Amino acid sequence: MSGARKxxxxxxxxQMNVYDSNRMADMxxxxxxxxxxxxxxxxxxxxNTCHIxxxxxxxxYSELGRMRLIKQAAARDGRLVTVAVAGCVAQAEGxxxxxxxxxxxxxxxxxxxxxxxxxxxxVHRGERAIDTEFPIEDKFDALPAPSREATRRRGVSAFxxxxxxxxxxxxxxxVPYTRGAETSRPVxxxxxxxxxxxEAGVREVTLIGQNVNAYHGEGPDGRAWTLGQLLxxxxxxxxxxRLRYTTSHPGxxxxxxxxxxxxxxxxxxxxxLPVQSGSDRxxxxxxxxxxxxxxxxxxxxxxxxxxxxxxxxxFIVGFPGETDDDFDATLSLVEEVGYAGAYxxxxxxxxxxxxxELADQVTDDVKAERLQRLxxxxxxxxxxxxxxxxxxxxxxxxxRMGRHPGQIVGRSAYLQPxxxxxxxxxxxxxxxxxxxxxxxxxxxxxxxxxxxxxxxxLMQAGG
Ligand code: 5AD
Ligand code: SF4
Numbered sequence: 001m002s003g004a005r006k007x008x009x010x011x012x013x014x015q016m017n018v019y020d021s022n023r024m025a026d027m028x029x030x031x032x033x034x035x036x037x038x039x040x041x042x043x044x045x046x047x048n049t050c051h052i053x054x055x056x057x058x059x060x061y062s063e064l065g066r067m068r069l070i071k072q073a074a075a076r077d078g079r080l081v082t083v084a085v086a087g088c089v090a091q092a093e094g095x096x097x098x099x100x101x102x103x104x105x106x107x108x109x110x111x112x113x114x115x116x117x118x119x120x121x122x123v124h125r126g127e128r129a130i131d132t133e134f135p136i137e138d139k140f141d142a143l144p145a146p147s148r149e150a151t152r153r154r155g156v157s158a159f160x161x162x163x164x165x166x167x168x169x170x171x172x173x174x175v176p177y178t179r180g181a182e183t184s185r186p187v188x189x190x191x192x193x194x195x196x197x198x199e200a201g202v203r204e205v206t207l208i209g210q211n212v213n214a215y216h217g218e219g220p221d222g223r224a225w226t227l228g229q230l231l232x233x234x235x236x237x238x239x240x241x242r243l244r245y246t247t248s249h250p251g252x253x254x255x256x257x258x259x260x261x262x263x264x265x266x267x268x269x270x271x272x273l274p275v276q277s278g279s280d281r282x283x284x285x286x287x288x289x290x291x292x293x294x295x296x297x298x299x300x301x302x303x304x305x306x307x308x309x310x311x312x313x314x315f316i317v318g319f320p321g322e323t324d325d326d327f328d329a330t331l332s333l334v335e336e337v338g339y340a341g342a343y344x345x346x347x348x349x350x351x352x353x354x355x356x357e358l359a360d361q362v363t364d365d366v367k368a369e370r371l372q373r374l375x376x377x378x379x380x381x382x383x384x385x386x387x388x389x390x391x392x393x394x395x396x397x398x399x400r401m402g403r404h405p406g407q408i409v410g411r412s413a414y415l416q417p418x419x420x421x422x423x424x425x426x427x428x429x430x431x432x433x434x435x436x437x438x439x440x441x442x443x444x445x446x447x448x449x450x451x452x453x454x455x456x457x458l459m460q461a462g463g
Contacts, residue, residue: 004032004033004034005031005032005033005034005043005044006033006034006035006036006041006042006043006044007025007028007033007034007035007036007042007043007044007045007046008035008036008037008038008039008041008042008044008045008046009021009024009025009035009046009048010039010045010046010047010048010063011048012047012048012049012050012056012059012060012087013049013050013051013052013056013087013088014050014052014247015159015206015208015246016110016159016161016164016179016208016209016210017048017049017050017087017088018159019159019160019161019208020048020086020087020110020113020161021046021048022146022150022154023113023143023146024046024048024086024113024116025150026143026144026145026146026147026150027113027114027116027117027142027143027144028044028116028117029144029147029150030144031117031120039066039067039070040070040073042070042081043079043080043081043082044081044082044084044120045067045070045071045081045082045083045084046084046085046086047060047063047064047067047083047084047085047086047087048086048087049085049086049087049088049089049090050087050088050089051087051088051089051091051092051093051174051178051350052088052173052174052175052348052350053345053348053350054348054349054350055348057089057092057093060085060089061100061101064083064085064101064103064104065101067083067103068083068101068103071083071103072103082105082106082120082123082124083103083104083105083106084104084105084106084107084108084116084119085097085101085104085106085107085108086107086108086109086110086113087109087110088110088174088175088178088179090107090108090109090110090132091109091110091111091132091177091178091179092174092177092178092351092352094107094109094130094132095107095130098128098130105123105128105129106119106120106122106123106128106129106130107129107130107131107132108129108130108131108132109131109132109133109134109178110164110178110179111133111134111135111139111179111180112131112132112133112134112135112139113139114137114139114140114142114143115131115135115142119131134180138185140161140185140189145193145196146196146200148199148200151196151197151200151201151202152200152201155202155399155400156201156202156203156204156397156398156399156427156428157202157203157204157205157206157242157397157399157411158197158202158204158205158206159205159206159207159208160190160193160194160197160205160206160207160208161185161208161209162184162185162190162207162208162209162212162215162217162227162230162245163182163183163184163185163208163209163210163211163212163214163215163217164179164180164182164183164209164210165179165180165181165182165183165210165211166179166182166210166211166214167181167182167211167214168211168249168251168287168288168289169287170276170286170287170288171285171286171287171353171354171355172276172286172316172319172347172348172350172353172355173350173353174350174352174353175210177352177353179210182210182211182214184209184214184215184216184217184218184224185217186217186218186219187217187218187219187220187225187229187230187233188220190207190217190230190234191233191234191237194234194237194240195237197240198237198238198239198240199239201239201428202239202240203239203240203241203242203397203428203430204240204241204242204243204244204397205234205240205242205243205244206243206244206245206246207227207230207231207234207243207244207245207246208245208246208247209245209247210247211247211248211249211252212227212245212246212247212248213227213245213248213249213252213253213254213257214249214252215227215230217230226254226256226257227245227254227256227257227260228254228255228256228257228258228259228260229256231243231245231257231260231264231267232260232263232264235264235266235267240266241266241397241430242266242268242397242413242430243264243266243267243268244267244268244270246272247272247274247314248271248272248273248274249274250273250274250275250288250290250294250295250298251288251289251290251294253273253298253301253302258301258302258305259305261302261305261306261309262305262306268413268414269306269308269309269310269413269414270309270310270311270312270340270413270414270415271302271309271310271311271312272311272312272313272314273295273298273299273302273311273312273313274313274314274315275292275295275313275314275315275333276288276314276315276316276319277315277316277319277322277326277329277330278292278326278329278330278331278332278333278334279292279322279325279326279327279329279330280292280329281321281326282319282321282322282326282329285319285320285321285355285358286316286319286355287354292329292333295333296333296336296337299311299337308413310339310340310385310414311337311339311340312339312340312341312342312343313337313339313342313343314342314343314344314345315330315334315342315343315344315345315374315378316344316345316346316347317330317344317345317346317347317367317370317371317374318346318347318362318366318367318370318371319347319355319362320347320355320358320359320360320361320362321358321360321362322347322362322370327370327374330374331373331374331377334374334377334378334381335377338381338385339378339381339382339385340381340382340385340414341378341381341382341385342378342382344371344374344375344378345371346364346367346368346371347362347367349361383440385414386416386438386443387438389412389416389435389438389443390435390436390437390438391434391435391436392434392435393432393433393434393435393448394412394413394432394433394435395412395413395430395431395432395433396410396411396412396418396420396430396431396432396433396445397410397411397429397430398410398420398422398426398427398428398429398430398431399411399427400427401424401427402419406421406422407419407420407421408420408421408422408423408424408426408427409442410433412443416442416443417441417442417443418433418435418442418443418444418445419442419443419444419445420433420444420445420446420447421446422447426447431447431448431449432447432448432449433445433446433447433448434446434448
């Protein structure tokens with residue numbers, strides 16, 4: 001279609017932003033916007049932003065500098081480009097963004113992006129549009145389902161938001177302010193979304209939410225369902241072979257969820273369970289509402305339910321008041337749990353959060369030194385975990401073509417990228433692979449038996 005408008009969307013930060021970006025694209029498709037991968041071609045540029053740490057928020061402003069140049073170049077060709085900021089920086093900074101970056105035409109928070117068409121109309125009338133409300137209407141009700149073509153393009157593994165916001169108020173974290181109070185989507189709507197995805201070839205669904213295991217959405221029986229119940233229901237959707245969920249709070253690992261790790265073969269034996277620190281003193285100052293012992297107890301219960309489980313986590317180093325002893329407690333927790341991988345961050349003081357006001361901030365040098373030591377320890381555990389995969393045979397879900405001709409990339413149950421030489425028809429299939437070799441970030445293997453292609457799910461058709 002010549003003359004169609006184009007939208008370029010760039011996601012920063014978490015998986016929820018990736019999901020939201022897709023939904024914004026779905027919302028704009030009926031308005032005549034096709035997605036483009038290059039901002040130079042776009043009539044509408046959306047930066048879907050992250051506010052979790054200062055670095056993430058600052059990245060947005062440098063990106064906005066680039067977008068301003070693109071907008072100016074287009075204007076010289078007589079082409080009008082709209083620049084929009086969405087996501088958590090939009091929510092947290094609102095009109096301040098326009099003051100710092102006057103080329104921005106539109107600011108929309110994560111709870112109001114279903115209003116994009118109206119906001120764009122406002123911009124096209126020559127006004128600036130800023131919407132950072134927490135509207136009472138459910139944005140998900142206003143969002144169109146993704147087209148089959150869009151889902152195919154996005155691949156065999158998809159996110160589904162089931163829960164949003166957080167009521168935990170960890171003292172370092174902006175999420176309760178940018179994403180608002182904890183809310184859960186009703187079971188029926190999530191199931192319908194999963195069915196649509198499955199019909200378009202999706203095999204793996206990751207249920208996402210800022211505090212996903214606090215899920216308590218309304219079930220078809222009118223009662224609040226747990227995440228464990230929801231996982232059982234989604235496992236029944238034909239075509240969905242793998243389930244995951246993220247991100248969880250250790251305090252909300254309820255019994256039905258732990259039992260699902262024992263009872264549901266589709267639920268992958270991999271759990272991202274952020275702990276943030278191994279020191280009880282720091283956990284209390286963070287208002288994490290759990291101790292080190294509580295956390296280890298949850299780990300033990302999940303291991304008991306699913307002995308094959310592997311854990312990953314998030315850590316913050318240099319939280320205000322963190323001493324050498326506190327940090328050593330974090331290092332010893334890493335040894336004790338033996339994570340398959342983890343993310344670690346220097347504490348970043350965020351405006352408006354209680355911890356930012358604390359007096360005993362840790363210097364950047366100390367944070368940098370601790371981060372390096374922690375990452376070295378995490379890397380050692382991750383390398384050990386990957387080493388133990390050598391010679392093993394396990395199921396891989398094949399997702400896409402690799403970088404080299406004939407190479408196909410899939411993922412293990414533990415989210416490790418696995419590369420094999422195979423026919424492209426295998427994309428969308430799950431097949432056993434014997435691991436023969438490893439690099440820092442990937443496993444390499446050979447198909448353990450020839451794969452019979454299933455009929456309807458060949459990804460090269462259509463899209
Ligand atoms: N500083 C550093 N890291 C943070 N995180 C959240 N807030 C901050 C902050 N102010 C980390 C936590 C969380 C992950 C998503 O980001 O580890 O689990
Ligand atoms: Fe932030 Fe997670 Fe704590 Fe909620 S539970 S406040 S999202 S770190």
